[in-house]
Amino acid sequence: MTTLLKFIHLATIAIWSAGLIVLPFLFWQRRGLEPGPELDRLHRFTRFIYVEITSPAAFIAIGTGTALIFLQTTFLEWFSLKMVLVGLMAMLHVVAGLVLGHLFEPGRRFGRAAFVSLTLSYLVLITAILWVVLAKPPIDSNQFATELFTPGGLGHFFADTRIPMP
Ligand code: HEM
Numbered sequence: 001m002t003t004l005l006k007f008i009h010l011a012t013i014a015i016w017s018a019g020l021i022v023l024p025f026l027f028w029q030r031r032g033l034e035p036g037p038e039l040d041r042l043h044r045f046t047r048f049i050y051v052e053i054t055s056p057a058a059f060i061a062i063g064t065g066t067a068l069i070f071l072q073t074t075f076l077e078w079f080s081l082k083m084v085l086v087g088l089m090a091m092l093h094v095v096a097g098l099v100l101g102h103l104f105e106p107g108r109r110f111g112r113a114a115f116v117s118l119t120l121s122y123l124v125l126i127t128a129i130l131w132v133v134l135a136k137p138p139i140d141s142n143q144f145a146t147e148l149f150t151p152g153g154l155g156h157f158f159a160d161t162r163i164p165m166p
Contacts, residue, residue: 002071005064012061017126019054020089023096024118027110030103043104050100058093062086075149077139078132085129092121 026046033039065086068074095118102108147153 002068005068005071009061009064009068012057012064015057016054016061016093017122019049019057020093020096020122020126021119023050023054023100024110024115024122027096027099027103027118028112028115031109031111035106039104046100046103050097054093055097058090062090076136077141077149078136080141080148081139082129082132085125085132089122089125089129092118092125 023046026042026049029042030039033042099110099118103110141148147156150156
């Protein structure tokens with residue numbers, strides 16, 4: 001079961017990552033295109049990559065990853081760091097969707113600086129996640145956050161917060 005989940009997790013991570021890396025390049029291709037069949041073709045293809053390939057792959061990757069949480073050793077610091085990085089990757093996935101939502105309206109473009117910075121952000125994040133998950137670096141959270149893994153630590157953190165009861 002774990003092997004199958006990991007296989008699906010890794011396969012969909014590969015598709016998700018590839019989709020994110022190629023999307024800024026497709027956005028950049030919009031430059032100089034006037035309304036017409038060429039623009040429509042690029043629009044259709046870019047939407048297909050985002051809506052039918054990258055987003056479902058992200059959905060399955062997150063689902064299988066969540067299932068793996070219950071089957072593997074995930075209460076270590078490296079996994080928390082991975083989750084922070086995955087959160088950033090998911091946010092940048094949404095950024096690609098927001099760009100796509102307006103890019104094919106008249107007069108819109110996606111400049112070279114945007115193309116380079118979005119591509120670099122994806123590459124850096126994906127490489128960082130892969131490194132964290134494969135190297136599983138030993139991080140001692142007691143050096144900087146003593147209560148991070150203490151049972152009930154969150155309760156102490158919010159000790160002064162009163163939740164009004166009806
Ligand atoms: C919400 C999203 C995700 C969750 C909940 C999740 C969770 C997990 C869990 C629990 C494992 C097993 C860890 C272990 O072997 O101890 C795993 C393995 C793995 N994950 Fe994820 N993951 C997510 C997203 C990602 C992303 C975005 C990437 C890469 C860009 C990634 C790459 C990997 C790799 C390479 C492994 C295999 C590690 C190994 O077998 O040593 N995961 N994931």
